[in-house]
Amino acid sequence: MRTADGGEARRIQKTGGSTFIVSLPKTWVVSRGLGSGDVLLFHGAPDGSLMLRAEGATHGETPRRQLRVSNEMNPEHLFRLLVAEYIAGAPLLEIRTDGRMSARTREVVRGFAQRMIGPEILEETADGVVLQDVIGPNPLPIASVIRRMYQMVRAMQSDAMAAFHARDPSIARDVIERDWEVDRLHWFIGKQITSALRDGRVLSSIGLTLPECATYLLASRVLERIADHAVRIAETVPLLGKESIPPGVLSELDRLALAAAEGLTGAIDSLANEDIAKANEVLDAAARVTRERESILKELTNKRGRLAVGLAYVLESLERSAFYASDLAEIAINHTVQRAAQSAPVAATASGPSPAKVPA
Numbered sequence: 001m002r003t004a005d006g007g008e009a010r011r012i013q014k015t016g017g018s019t020f021i022v023s024l025p026k027t028w029v030v031s032r033g034l035g036s037g038d039v040l041l042f043h044g045a046p047d048g049s050l051m052l053r054a055e056g057a058t059h060g061e062t063p064r065r066q067l068r069v070s071n072e073m074n075p076e077h078l079f080r081l082l083v084a085e086y087i088a089g090a091p092l093l094e095i096r097t098d099g100r101m102s103a104r105t106r107e108v109v110r111g112f113a114q115r116m117i118g119p120e121i122l123e124e125t126a127d128g129v130v131l132q133d134v135i136g137p138n139p140l141p142i143a144s145v146i147r148r149m150y151q152m153v154r155a156m157q158s159d160a161m162a163a164f165h166a167r168d169p170s171i172a173r174d175v176i177e178r179d180w181e182v183d184r185l186h187w188f189i190g191k192q193i194t195s196a197l198r199d200g201r202v203l204s205s206i207g208l209t210l211p212e213c214a215t216y217l218l219a220s221r222v223l224e225r226i227a228d229h230a231v232r233i234a235e236t237v238p239l240l241g242k243e244s245i246p247p248g249v250l251s252e253l254d255r256l257a258l259a260a261a262e263g264l265t266g267a268i269d270s271l272a273n274e275d276i277a278k279a280n281e282v283l284d285a286a287a288r289v290t291r292e293r294e295s296i297l298k299e300l301t302n303k304r305g306r307l308a309v310g311l312a313y314v315l316e317s318l319e320r321s322a323f324y325a326s327d328l329a330e331i332a333i334n335h336t337v338q339r340a341a342q343s344a345p346v347a348a349t350a351s352g353p354s355p356a357k358v359p360a
Helices: 026-031 075-088 103-115 142-166 169-198 200-206 210-234 236-240 247-273 276-300 305-343
Strands: 013-015 019-021 040-044 050-054 065-069 092-097 119-125 128-133
Touching: 050 200, 065 075, 075 092, 075 103, 075 169, 103 119, 103 128, 103 169, 142 169, 142 210, 142 236, 142 247, 169 200, 169 210, 169 236, 210 236, 210 247, 210 305, 236 305, 247 276, 247 305, 276 305
Parallel strands: 065 092
Antiparallel strands: 013 019, 040 050, 092 128, 119 128
16 A cells, blocks of 8 residues: 555564564565565664665665866865765775876875775775775764764863963964864764665664764764864964963953863763753853853953954854853753653554653
């Protein structure tokens, strides 16, 4: 029978004492060259769905994808394109140019392979490079990668403020360089989740539901943004030089930095522990940061030159970091409610489903 959305529906039938059977759509069977006696494999997903495939069927990913690029292409544009291909998840990526590949293009491809998790150079020719993903679809639990991202971002926040206090360019450079580590983890999560959304077997293997995949992808994006603001604070070090910062302003900035850091920790803990009360504390703290920011802005209006510009950059980045932490807290609340709704029993009556109950 046909469903309202154009799909096909089958009724479960019972044979014998404990065997349930369901018929398969003929068009699906014929289109895949299957027949009587062929074996089907079943995979249950965490969201309750069931995926089936024929034994020996190939994986859903494209074995090899070819990307043709120009030697005249902007290196940043090329790198961004390679990242998109990486997230799309082709096991083999063949990058080709018309004619000999230039040294600059080859350098971008090699740099990309070195920075990403998984791709390795399999083959090089005069006009191309072939990259192979040696990691596979499910090497690490995504929740663990999120926790690692948090630890890195939290350390970057602390070191960025240390560089700001000491005007130490070496610490500042270290913060800026570590941003790549956060980026590569963010792209890695994007790749893993893209693979899971495309292939039910990967989704089943990572042990996440579709809403949980969305939760972790959003959380990863927020952490990557907070890392960017730690970099921005570090970049003020050469701008400020040896300019003297008024003690009152420095004390206020330190207080905002602490609030932003504590907000991030509270948000990540509320996500891990499904703690709505903790998430709301983070949201309330972010609102206080905005009010405190106003008093610092008033004092900065009396400053001029690069001191005023540098301090304004730091102030803005601290405020944005606090609000990104509040975004993460909202993600945690949504995740907690979704998990509760998923695990709650569904009671149906003749008049329809019973109203949802909010847990105390």
